[in-house]
Amino acid sequence: MLQRTLLLLTMVMLLIAGTPHPQPAAAQEGCTIDTTLRRTRYEINAVLDWSTKVVQVTQTIRYRNDYDQDLTELVLHSEPHRLSRANVMTFRSAQTEDGQFIEGVTVDKLRFTVPLPEAVPSGCDVVVTLVYDINVKPLSDENPLGWLAYTERQLNLGHWFPTVGLYGYETAGEWYVPDRHYIGEQTAPELADYRVTMQVNNGPAGLQVIAPGTVSQAGNTWTMQLNGARDFAISMSTQFQKTTEAVGDVTVELYTYPTETPASIAQAMTDATQALAVYSDLFGAYPFERLVVVEGDFDDGYEFSGFVFVSEAWFRTWNGTPNHWLTIITIHEIAHQWWYMLVANDQARDPYLDEAFATYSELLYFEATNPDLVQAWWDFRVFRYDTTDPVDITVYEYTQWRPYINAAYLRGVRMLQAVREAVGDEVFFQWLHDYAHDYQGQVASPHDLWQMLPDADYLLISDIRSQYLRNGDILEK
Ligand SMILES: [Zn+2]
Numbered sequence: 001m002l003q004r005t006l007l008l009l010t011m012v013m014l015l016i017a018g019t020p021h022p023q024p025a026a027a028q029e030g031c032t033i034d035t036t037l038r039r040t041r042y043e044i045n046a047v048l049d050w051s052t053k054v055v056q057v058t059q060t061i062r063y064r065n066d067y068d069q070d071l072t073e074l075v076l077h078s079e080p081h082r083l084s085r086a087n088v089m090t091f092r093s094a095q096t097e098d099g100q101f102i103e104g105v106t107v108d109k110l111r112f113t114v115p116l117p118e119a120v121p122s123g124c125d126v127v128v129t130l131v132y133d134i135n136v137k138p139l140s141d142e143n144p145l146g147w148l149a150y151t152e153r154q155l156n157l158g159h160w161f162p163t164v165g166l167y168g169y170e171t172a173g174e175w176y177v178p179d180r181h182y183i184g185e186q187t188a189p190e191l192a193d194y195r196v197t198m199q200v201n202n203g204p205a206g207l208q209v210i211a212p213g214t215v216s217q218a219g220n221t222w223t224m225q226l227n228g229a230r231d232f233a234i235s236m237s238t239q240f241q242k243t244t245e246a247v248g249d250v251t252v253e254l255y256t257y258p259t260e261t262p263a264s265i266a267q268a269m270t271d272a273t274q275a276l277a278v279y280s281d282l283f284g285a286y287p288f289e290r291l292v293v294v295e296g297d298f299d300d301g302y303e304f305s306g307f308v309f310v311s312e313a314w315f316r317t318w319n320g321t322p323n324h325w326l327t328i329i330t331i332h333e334i335a336h337q338w339w340y341m342l343v344a345n346d347q348a349r350d351p352y353l354d355e356a357f358a359t360y361s362e363l364l365y366f367e368a369t370n371p372d373l374v375q376a377w378w379d380f381r382v383f384r385y386d387t388t389d390p391v392d393i394t395v396y397e398y399t400q401w402r403p404y405i406n407a408a409y410l411r412g413v414r415m416l417q418a419v420r421e422a423v424g425d426e427v428f429f430q431w432l433h434d435y436a437h438d439y440q441g442q443v444a445s446p447h448d449l450w451q452m453l454p455d456a457d458y459l460l461i462s463d464i465r466s467q468y469l470r471n472g473d474i475l476e477k
Pocket of ligand 1: 332336354358
């Protein structure tokens with residue numbers, strides 16, 4: 001809500017300022033005040049040397065100052081500086097739009113600060129070009145997060161470049177970047193447009209570069225564009241086999257390895273297409289023309305915008321049933337297209353907003369497609385684990401994955417089910433739908449979520465809130 005108010009204030013101020021002095025900001029170099037453009041735009045030109053797995057990146061960031069004060073620095077969130085990502089990024093330089101080198105760039109954990117040589121007024125674009133290398137490392141115990149790593153048959157670039165932090169999210173007039181940690185996720189990404197060229201030198205014959213949005217290839221260079229997304233992920237391999245299926249206007253593309261059985265591939269495709277249909281019905285339209293599902297050559301699964309990974313382990317160990325981990329992880333990561341991609345949240349401080357919702361969406365999938373499996377899902381996914389931890393924990397309170405998942409994901413599911421039983425299906429599903437609709441494109445907070453529930457229902461569930469949440473009385477009602 002804070003961001004929305006600030007934006008509105010800024011627009012009002014621009015209108016007021018614009019009356020006596022037409023477009024005062026437009027006289028500044030770099031000013032746009034073209035509010036039809038998205039606030040944050042990235043243009044990335046990358047050259048990957050396949051023989052060394054080093055990506056030389058030139059990244060131009062355009063960020064419109066939508067606020068009512070000058071910006072004196074641009075603060076980025078650098079996922080390549082995540083814990084366990086030692087020396088992944090080698091920073092070279094930062095420049096202004098007219099080529100002036102910027103001194104004093106600092107990186108403190110995930111916080112990548114670029115001081116601006118001249119303050120950028122409200123309504124103008126901050127334009128900064130960063131030059132750096134991304135040294136993609138092999139997947140290993142020291143580098144266990146496979147979405148930015150390579151294996152013998154796959155190279156992945158996920159969360160591989162710095163993105164703009166949140167201005168005014170926590171405190172008006174200040175930048176916010178989550179602190180880093182080794183459990184859970186720590187992104188809180190602003191919606192942005194991405195234009196990426198990827199030139200691959202010394203690459204193998206038949207290399208495939210898989211990405212969301214539009215992709216075109218000319219020789220060894222791929223040009224890609226994705227608008228209105230939280231991130232931009234790429235996966236490369238020479239071995240992908242492509243399967244496609246349409247769901248309305250959306251094409252689901254599944255990329256798997258030749259080692260997988262046709263039946264497991266068919267199962268994953270059924271899960272992906274049905275999940276897309278079920279979640280679009282319940283939560284609102286999926287925002288892209290393509291949904292890319294890639295068999296990840298690493299554990300578990302992971303969500304990106306218009307793109308998800310599902311582990312090779314779930315294909316390899318698939319036992320022929322329609323509720324194996326293959327199904328659960330496929331539909332879970334696709335549910336994140338709503339609970340992360342469409343409505344984002346601070347994954348570090350409010351992880352239940354995406355994880356409890358994505359996990360609860362698994363239940364909704366089985367209810368809609370295979371009700372006979374609902375009880376088995378509860379038993380397998382939720383009832384095996386128990387905790388009394390609050391649902392609204394932060395990732396920083398945990399040193400191990402399992403207790404964190406038990407609280408944010410699984411006790412979160414129990415809480416959502418209790419709310420549903422108390423308010424009834426009609427109110428519950430309207431709540432989810434309205435929350436997704438009203439906060440699409442934003443970074444939502446628990447306050448935003450709970451204030452979408454009608455007052456009477458919010459009061460009705462006060463016992464549930466106090467049972468499951470540490471900050472259950474988040475609204476004053
Ligand atoms: Zn998840």
